[in-house]
Amino acid sequence: MPATDLEPTTTAPLRCLVVDDDPIAVQIVSNCVKNTPFLELAATCSSALEAADVLRSQAFDVLFLDVEMPQMSGLDLLRTLPDPPQVVLVTSSESYAIQAFEFSVADYLLKPISYPRFLQAAQKVAEAVVASRQAEAEAAGPAAPADQAAEFTFVKVDSRLVRVNFAEVYYVEALGDYVHIVTTGHKYIVYSTMRAIEEKFPAHRFVRVHRSFIININFVQALEDSSLLIKDKYIPVGQTYLRGLLQRLNKL
Template identity: 35%
Template sequence: MEKNKIKCLIVDDEPLAAEVLEQYISQLDSLWLAGKCSNAIEALSYLQKQKIDLLLLDIQMPRLTGIDFLKTLQRRPKVIITTAFRDYAVEGFDLNVLDYLVKPIPFERFLVAINKYHAAHAAEEVPLPPMIAPAINGISQDTFIYLKAGKKMVKVFLKDILYIESLKDYVKVKTTEKDIVTYQRITYLEEKLPDESFLRIHRSYIIALNKIRSFNAAFIEIGDQELPIGRQYKADVMKALGFHE
């Protein structure tokens, strides 16, 4: 094993399908096969002991499906779904998987998925600059982040952000001046933005607390948009806003 290689875990109950993926991995110098599991329970045990960069995950498996398995993971590696079924694509992308490959998987299509991993990883390696002025109410007037948009790194001042919306593999950052679409996971930005100034209200939305115009138990109004409060986030959102039904 080389330290700089992408550590992959195959989770598939079909030996032939797992063997194809293993062969594909062996052909790419950037990848290293850390292990193979024949079901999600075995994979869960593996992930509790080992750190993995990329999960190649089947869906239809005994005892626990790949989709249900993903829902159990608090912190998950990047995921590429590999399946014979097309029906779960929307649900898979709702869980922020990198790609959805339908068997039989051509090597060229596998390469496309791996390139998505490299693109996502490169975006995450761009650090958020530290505050360069004392913060007032959590956000300095000069605090900014860089977001990759196309071939450029765009400076975005935190004070200008209205909300952030997840668009599968991308996020849209809505500011007072413009929209910026960047190849990034919303969970990454959630971890980097200051908790006292930004709040996750839905699996698809993060809002700037100081930009709230009004709210109720179902929606938050930001600018001219009403953004829904997700069921699983409702209790934390109401607590953060000091609201009791």
């Protein structure tokens, strides 16, 4: 199944939870998620009971949920969630369609799932997430001016907390379960996720340009084709992130 270059409708990939008691179905949906640039496979569960525990301890943007499961059905799970993420029901039966709309699910996928139909549902979910976030931002009022934003953070390196000044950070690179924070004077390997970095680092200064890179726009020296230059480092730019980067650069 080829990856798509479809432009995402969100800045960061949406965290997805896949729930199905059929391992093959879990694998199929997981592969679809992995091949969609604006989605991120965060976790999978083999039962609604397991998913209930995971949803209490982690935050997700999208829930791909099977309906017919033993002990607790997917619809039963939804009834227990006071504030569920965007939900896409996945089932082999059309008989749950009416109930699905009662729960205001984003979409309803029938097995066997084709990737084009999955992508259609994913786009619908992404648009819903963007609309929800915009509504929340408007309700919260205008953001604080950039000069009032925090100018540093502390990161844990080994057993120490180290201060990192945002103005000195060149870029952040994903390294499995860790990130590599490269500054003007140091390089730090920190146990973190790119999502956490995006939430912590100020948006007026940093932008994600690739699944594995977040860069400080103040240090961009050149941009050509599918890479940019910061100091002596060429950093790849994903096609799905290019438009957002160009909008952030102060160009003629």
